[in-house]
């Protein structure tokens with residue numbers, strides 16, 4: 001009898017999550033095997049890293065086997081990413097498995113989950129009558145896989161993701177016995193509900209699995225030079241820094257002294273890192289293919305489809321910067337537009353020169369960013385808007401400095 005934890009990785013970005021997840025499982029001394037499903041997109045160096053960390057690395061080749069359900073699916077390529085998760089049912093070398101999203105972190109031993117039946121999962125915080133499909137107990141079976149694939153063709157997914165598929169397939173879950181219902185401690189996510197904080201204070205020490213749901217994953221967070229994480233945008237408020245730090249602590253324990261576990265060039269990293277790369281003249285990571293339905297992106301979830309153009313629009317910021325840089329302002333010669341601003345009539349103090357120099361630097365940085373965004377070098381459109389936000393704040397600060405120095 002062989003049992004395993006299973007995760008899924010369809011690109012190098014999620015691979016980093018899976019590597020840390022695997023280490024977290026070893027850290028809590030699981031006695032079970034650890035398996036990962038990968039797809040063709042995962043690069044060879046990353047596969048090697050995964051082979052080091054996992055007992056089983058299984059390449060799933062969606063939509064090209066010869067059974068009836070898969071043939072039907074060939075006509076529905078949009079279900080591809082959604083469906084990859086159901087390939088877990090094909091791991092029939094195992095008698096029972098626990099699926100874990102690559103964005104989960106195990107902080108206490110959870111081997112007792114293998115005592116649960118299929119399907120066992122925790123309620124989704126957004127709609128508790130559905131289960132969250134980031135952590136679930138299942139029984140591999142070729143027959144169930146076929147039925148799941150047929151179900152995908154006939155019914156589809158009501159949310160475009162695997163959660164909407166699995167919840168209608170296992171529609172008995174809400175009324176099934178207590179053995180099918182996992183405690184929130186096995187799929188805990190920090191959230192905005194008013195009840196979250198006090199409950200976390202009381203029960204937080206009991207948490208066993210943290211799930212970083214949403215678009216911003218721990219590996220997108222920026223860190224200080226001493227390794228502390230810091231929130232970089234208002235778009236990532238749901239993961240408490242505390243948990244993200246826990247994730248990075250596992251990363252540091254296992255990977256910080258070795259070479260980066262996956263090629264950083266392939267990672268949609270945090271925007272602060274991108275700004276630093278630009279400063280050092282490095283190329284930004286290539287844009288990855290959109291990986292989720294539009295509605296997920298709309299909800300700031302796991303999809304990544306192009307963001308509205310306005311998020312990329314730096315022209316207003318550039319214009320304000322031009323005003324801060326006397327040479328530029330006069331060079332662009334916008335006649336009649338506040339040329340006699342009190343700012344420039346005041347004496348050219350050292351401080352003003354400094355402000356102007358900083359503004360120039362920001363200006364060229366933004367120009368680089370803009371061309372990077374246009375060339376599609378941003379893996380994640382939200383990063384562009386995050387950069388936009390950061391630059392905006394910097395310009396505000398400069399303007400404020402300038403105001404206070406010119407009124408002195």
Ligand SMILES: O=c1ccn([C@@H]2O[C@H](COP(=O)(O)OP(=O)(O)O[C@H]3O[C@H](CO)[C@@H](O)[C@H](O)[C@H]3O)[C@@H](O)[C@H]2O)c(=O)[nH]1
Pocket residue numbers: 007008009010011014100101102103104132133134135159160161162163164212213214215291301302
């Ligand atoms: O490009 C992708 C996207 C996802 N995954 C894998 O699929 C999982 C699910 O995606 P994720 O970004 O973690 O989704 P969540 O933010 O957790 O969003 C929710 O919605 C998803 C779609 O229904 C469900 O799969 C999740 O369990 C549910 O928590 C990931 O952890 C990975 O294992 C990839 O390998 N590559």
Ligand SMILES: [Mn+2]
Pocket residue numbers: 101102103104134211212213214
């Ligand atoms: Mn997830």
